[in-house]
Amino acid sequence: MATFHEFGLEQTILQAISNMGFEETTPIQEQTIPFALQGKDIIGQAQTGTGKTAAYGIPLTAKIERDHEQIQGLVLTPTRELTMQVAEELNKIGQFKKIRSLPIYGGQDINRQIKALKQKPHIVVATPGRLMDHMRRKTIRLHAIQTVVLDEADEMLNMGFIEDIEVILQETPKERQTLLFSATMPKPIQSLAQRFMIEPGLFSVRSKEITVPNIEQHYIEVPEKQKFDTLCRLLDIQSPELAIVFGRTKRRVDELSEALSKRGYGVEGIHGDLNQGKRISIMNRFKEGVIEVLVATDVAARGLDISGVTHVYNFDIPQDPESYVHRVGRTGRAGNKGLAVTFVTPREIGHLRIIENLTKRKMERKPIPTVTEAIEGQQRLAVEKLLEVVEQGQYQDYKTMAEELLAEHDSVTLVSAALKMLTKEPNNARVVLTEEPPLRVKKEKWGVKSRALRDGRGKNYRKWENKKKWSNKKQDVITHNSFG
Numbered sequence: 155m156a157t158f159h160e161f162g163l164e165q166t167i168l169q170a171i172s173n174m175g176f177e178e179t180t181p182i183q184e185q186t187i188p189f190a191l192q193g194k195d196i197i198g199q200a201q202t203g204t205g206k207t208a209a210y211g212i213p214l215t216a217k218i219e220r221d222h223e224q225i226q227g228l229v230l231t232p233t234r235e236l237t238m239q240v241a242e243e244l245n246k247i248g249q250f251k252k253i254r255s256l257p258i259y260g261g262q263d264i265n266r267q268i269k270a271l272k273q274k275p276h277i278v279v280a281t282p283g284r285l286m287d288h289m290r291r292k293t294i295r296l297h298a299i300q301t302v303v304l305d306e307a308d309e310m311l312n313m314g315f316i317e318d319i320e321v322i323l324q325e326t327p328k329e330r331q332t333l334l335f336s337a338t339m340p341k342p343i344q345s346l347a348q349r350f351m352i353e354p355g356l357f358s359v360r361s362k363e364i365t366v367p368n369i370e371q372h373y374i375e376v377p378e379k380q381k382f383d384t385l386c387r388l389l390d391i392q393s394p395e396l397a398i399v400f401g402r403t404k405r406r407v408d409e410l411s412e413a414l415s416k417r418g419y420g421v422e423g424i425h426g427d428l429n430q431g432k433r434i435s436i437m438n439r440f441k442e443g444v445i446e447v448l449v450a451t452d453v454a455a456r457g458l459d460i461s462g463v464t465h466v467y468n469f470d471i472p473q474d475p476e477s478y479v480h481r482v483g484r485t486g487r488a489g490n491k492g493l494a495v496t497f498v499t500p501r502e503i504g505h506l507r508i509i510e511n512l513t514k515r516k517m518e519r520k521p522i523p524t525v526t527e528a529i530e531g532q533q534r535l536a537v538e539k540l541l542e543v544v545e546q547g548q549y550q551d552y553k554t555m556a557e558e559l560l561a562e563h564d565s566v567t568l569v570s571a572a573l574k575m576l577t578k579e580p581n582n583a584r585v586v587l588t589e590e591p592p593l594r595v596k597k598e599k600w601g602v603k604s605r606a607l608r609d610g611r612g613k614n615y616r617k618w619e620n621k622k623k624w625s626n627k628k629q630d631v632i633t634h635n636s637f638g
């Protein structure tokens with residue numbers, strides 16, 4: 155691995171990188187940074203969690219002239235949360251060079267954004283919709299832009315965004331540098347992308363596998379009706395530090411988070427219909443560990459970098475194989491380990507194989523865990539908690555009481571009772587989940603259309619959404635009221 159000193163970067167940026175704790179480059183950074191510093195266009199593909207943000211963020215920041223008070227860099231991302239995260243990372247990289255990055259996204263007070271834009275940020279990180287809003291209002295000018303980055307490029311160039319991207323790029327100077335990054339880059343998107351670029355360098359550092367080896371990948375074949383109990387058991391057995399559970403639709407996410415909450419888990423759901431304040435507060439509470447389980451649609455599938463996410467559960471198998479790669483990539487980041495478990499109903503096995511074809515990696519098949527295993531898992535956790543307190547050694551105030559108790563009961567009885575109190579025992583609260591129909595294997599392998607529609611960005615979205623609502627009426631409602 156190279157170090158960042160080999161690129162001839164200015165001291166202020168090197169200092170920032172070192173402050174961020176980066177010692178060596180990741181493979182994608184090693185390859186693309188020198189190339190990007192020469193001003194060339196790049197299509198960069200590298201696995202999730204391998205530092206693509208800094209791979210474009212460092213050369214982008216290096217190129218900015220601080221005293222030139224114009225927007226010189228533009229980064230486009232598909233979601234609001236990602237916009238904030240990327241702006242934060244760019245602000246870190248530029249902290250000593252004093253390069254200011256501003257996130258611009260929907261759902262935030264536009265007047266506040268207009269004020270912030272008047273402060274002349276050097277870089278704007280935006281979702282396309284809100285950026286176009288500012289373009290129409292003439293509250294942003296893109297004429298001085300030298301570098302445009304499409305983060306999650308394949309997503310940005312799919313049917314839901316492509317028209318917006320074209321409009322935006324037309325407003326930027328022709329001689330700009332264009333950088334495209336993603337963990338997935340389907341061929342049709344690559345050729346489409348060439349239209350916006352000049353002789354781009356193609357960097358693909360995926361070795362053989364498109365997912366990182368440090369994510370253990372399991373699947374469980376489970377009938378729709380048993381998914382919920384299976385998830386509860388897995389959470390009890392695996393006791394993740396932080397977990398993301400992906401569901402197919404917004405309604406699914408709402409129902410699932412309510413159901414998990416009834417069963418006693420610290421959980422919140424996030425999807426595109428929540429207001430922005432709520433979205434931000436949920437994400438913050440998840441990052442801080444106040445809630446341990448985040449239930450989400452694909453709105454949280456791409457790019458989010460939350461340390462402590464040890465587990466990803468695909469409650470519903472993703473619509474397309476690329477989405478799988480991004481979802482499971484929320485864990486196992488920056489060299490950490492992670493586990494991803496995908497539920498697949500018997501009729502969806504074909505879909506699983508399509509995913510394995512793309513990732514070039516077999517998922518390990520696991521059985522549905524039993525109730526006994528779930529209880530044992532929770533008991534083990536109770537023991538760990540107890541031993542942790544023993545290790546910390548701050549129980550002096552309890553000693554007299556303990557001695558009094560031991561005079562009357564034997565120690566095994568007392569420790570057993572303490573463990574019982576510490577153990578989260580199975581909870582049979584009745585929950586309601588609407589059944590999802592099995593996913594059909596589509597002919598088009600990477601469903602551009604379906605994705606754009608599902609996330610509510612395609613023109614036909616309303617039509618489709620209505621149809622979907624209608625079709626849902628015919629579905630069964632499954633009631634879970636037992637743990638067994």
Ligand SMILES: Nc1ncnc2c1ncn2[C@@H]1O[C@H](COP(=O)(O)OP(=O)(O)OP(=O)(O)O)[C@@H](O)[C@H]1O
Nearest residue numbers: 176178179180202203204205206207337457459488
């Ligand atoms: N050279 C480095 N050394 C150590 N940590 C790094 C380095 N580069 C990036 N990181 C850290 O690795 C994590 C993942 O980086 P990043 O979010 O840029 O990944 P990504 O490749 O964009 O993933 P995704 O495809 O999911 O968007 C971040 O926490 C980042 O701070």
Ligand SMILES: [Mg+2]
Nearest residue numbers: 206207305457
């Ligand atoms: Mg990223």
